[in-house]
Amino acid sequence: MSERRKVENPDLDLTPIMNLVTILIPTLLMAAQFVHLAVIDSTLPAIGQPQTTEPDPNETPPLNLQLFITAGGLTLMGTGADEILFPDGKPTLQPGEAMPPTIPCKSGAVCTGVEDYDWKALTKKLGVLKDRFPKEQNVILVPDNAVRYELIVSAMDAARADIEVKDENNKSRELFPYVVIAGGAP
Amino acid sequence: MKKPRRGEAPGPLNINSMMDMMTIILVFLLKSYSSEDVSVAPSDNLQLPFSTAEAAPKLAVNMVVEKGQVIVDGKPILQLGTADDPTKPGSKVPAVPETELQGQLVPKLFDVLTQKATDAKALGERAGGSSKDLGFKGQILMQVDKDMPFNVVRTVMYTAGQAQFGEFKFVVVKLNE
Structure with a gap:
């Protein structure tokens, strides 16, 4: 045994x-989480950080960069940025005429979807603006009433960083990371 | 293993291959394990947009704006109606009903959020500033459906702003993960 x-x-x-x-x-x-979430910080303009310092006459005035999102495209506006935004000279507008978009839709006068907006061109334009105003970090978004939320997020992405330009640490080039959403006309 | 003879009881089940499979599943699940503070219940009414944002979500008051309603911390607060879509004639988009509006403010939502802010402040005071995380910072997590028109988002944001929530954290789905 x-x-x-x-x-x-x-x-x-x-x-x-x-x-x-x-x-x-x-x-x-x-x-387990199969969908990874992230957040985008934003503030309301009224509650944003107030400018406490007196403006220095020697310094360049703040850019106050504004990005209008409309059905016709994307329009950029900023103090002292006209020569970058309008290289061919600022168009003269008739009374009541709307400003033509700085970055029109790819397909024509009215954008059909998120992909129809030229986000790459926007990032490029903002890169040029950042070269000129390296200290600026704010951008004010002014979307139209009917603009979909998805577009606002895409605009924030395009304005935050240029993922095609990397620095030595392989980080994307930072453009205007502080997004403020303006009320727009009700 | 010895083959059982006819009439003999079969030997114990060989579970080695099953163990192999289980081990692989276990490793995979451990890899995708996460303990994020924010959870999203996916549904047809709430599709979060994709984004290249990197910042991780933190715990805060959670507001969900989906196609039919607005939910604050799991409780439905406001039913949304529909309005004609100005960009596409014939189709409808979500809208805040006129009866719920007081100017730009939504009183129902305002009351709930003000209560949340008061509670958070009381909690922060009770903690006596000992913990930074407990103080009221006016942060609010916004989960908004990707097709929500901006006027609804603006109305909700304005109401939150009036109720002292000024720091918005838009929850998005990370790309390239």
Whole structure:
């Protein structure tokens, strides 16, 4: 009998480990996150940080960069930025005429969807503005009433950083990360 | 393993291959394990937009603006109506009903948010400033459906702003993950 026990090589009993794993899998499955979330910070203009310092006459006035999102495209406006925004000279407007968009839709006069807005051109234009005003970090978004929320998020993405230009640490070039959403006309 | 003879009881089940499979599943699940403070219940009425943003969400008052209603911390507060879409004739877009509006303000939402702000302030005072996380910072997490027109978003934001929530954190789905 004792000799027989030595020869026999019983299988390892894996049942307790199986029990453990079977409990662990549903637990982890519940805690697993397959969609990764992020947040974009923004403030209202009225509650944004007030400018406490007196304006220095030697310094360049603040840019006050504004980005209008309309059905016809994207319009940029800023103090002292006209020569960058309008390289061919600022268009003269008739009374009651709306300013043509700085960055029109790809397909024509009215944009059909998120992809129809030229976000790359916007990022490029903002990059040029950032070269000229390196200290500026704010951009004020002024969307039209009917503009979809998705477009506002895309505009914030395009204004935050240029992902195509990387620095030595492989970080995207920062443009205007502080987004303020203006009320717009009700 | 010895093959059982006819009439003999079969030997124990070999679960080695199943163990292999379970181990792989376990490792995969451990990798996707996360303990984020914010959870999103996906539905047809709430599709979050994609974004390249990187900042991780933090715990704050949670406001969900989905196609039919506005929810604050899990409780439906305001039912949204529909209005004609000015860009696409014939289609409808969500809108805040005129009856719920007082100027630009939504009183129902304002009351709830003011209560939340008061509670958060009381909690911060009770903690005596010992913990930075407990103080009221006016932060609000906004989960907004990607097709929501801006006038609804603006009305909701304005109301939140009046109720002392001035720091908006828009929850988005991270791209390239």
